[in-house]
Amino acid sequence: MKRKPSTEATAAWIRLMRIQGSVLDAVEQDLKKAGFPPLAWYDALLELSRAPSGEMRPVELEKQMLIPQYSTSRLIDRLVDEGLAARRECKIDKRGQFVEITEAGRELQKKMWSAYSAAIEKHFGSKLSDADALKLCGLLDRLGCSCDEAPALAPREGAPTR
Amino acid sequence: MKRKPSTEATAAWIRLMRIQGSVLDAVEQDLKKAGFPPLAWYDALLELSRAPSGEMRPVELEKQMLIPQYSTSRLIDRLVDEGLAARRECKIDKRGQFVEITEAGRELQKKMWSAYSAAIEKHFGSKLSDADALKLCGLLDRLGCSCDEAPALAPREGAPTR
């Protein structure tokens, strides 16, 4: 009788957990050493900068980033504190609000992308051929939870994370 | 001129980060809902249970688990508090100590593996053929940092994480 998670699946699981962790760690360390804030900030700024008018509802941001509501709320707090984003009132729904990226926010996002993309290349891209990367995409996509799956996985620039 | 991290590499990066996050999350939720402690506890108990005499140095544990020193120290605190492990003095090096898994620790590790393996199968294994799993292993292994790479990636049972 076959084992429930096959030996192969278990081996792949272990690697997925370990390798992702160490590669992400290496990238975040590079960013931190370059004096940049955490990647979550980048992800948020990227999403905001992509929004048609540079602003979006916290709920939207939350869905895009796959992070819990309170986490979004506090992340926005920090961005606002640093002048990277601003809260705008939402006239059509007084419970809510809009968050708008500032000029400083756009600039930081761009600067971070320089460092971030370099780190991705160094710790990840340089170790795979494009063909390998495509294979990896294919395999990982098969794991995509039936659930949401962030809509616009950006064929453009900048890589959101997590 | 080619982009630095190719489009393919960037796409793979995004998926690696997002999919790993959501799958790990799903698995941890299952474990938590079943009333079990965090996966890190399981990993530690697994490592300890595998040690020849059921005990190892914190430093060893730290290297196996790829977590920082202080993190290991506190994890051991919690395991000891719960009676899952015990600190033993180390006669050959009085700076150090040995951590020994208790019977309760071994039992918890086994119970957790039932739930953990089921969750791996549900959220991961069932979505990949064995051949796919092997391909995924191969691709991920290419990313292994030149650094350590936890030695015994256990061809046995139980999957360590992160």
Next chain:
DNA sequence: TCAAGATTGATGCAGGTGCATTTATTGGGC
């Protein structure tokens, strides 16, 4: 129209994590 329930966002609290530092001990060079 109005009450019940759903949705948006914030927050108090407990616990976890990273960083830097501290304490104890070891080992190496002189």
Next chain:
DNA sequence: GCCCAATAAATGCACCTGCATCAATCTTGA
């Protein structure tokens, strides 16, 4: 033998996260 750098482990502090809950507002349906 003695001093100093290196190693083992713990810990104080600031910050971050998850959970539960709250207040405000919107929506639905009788």
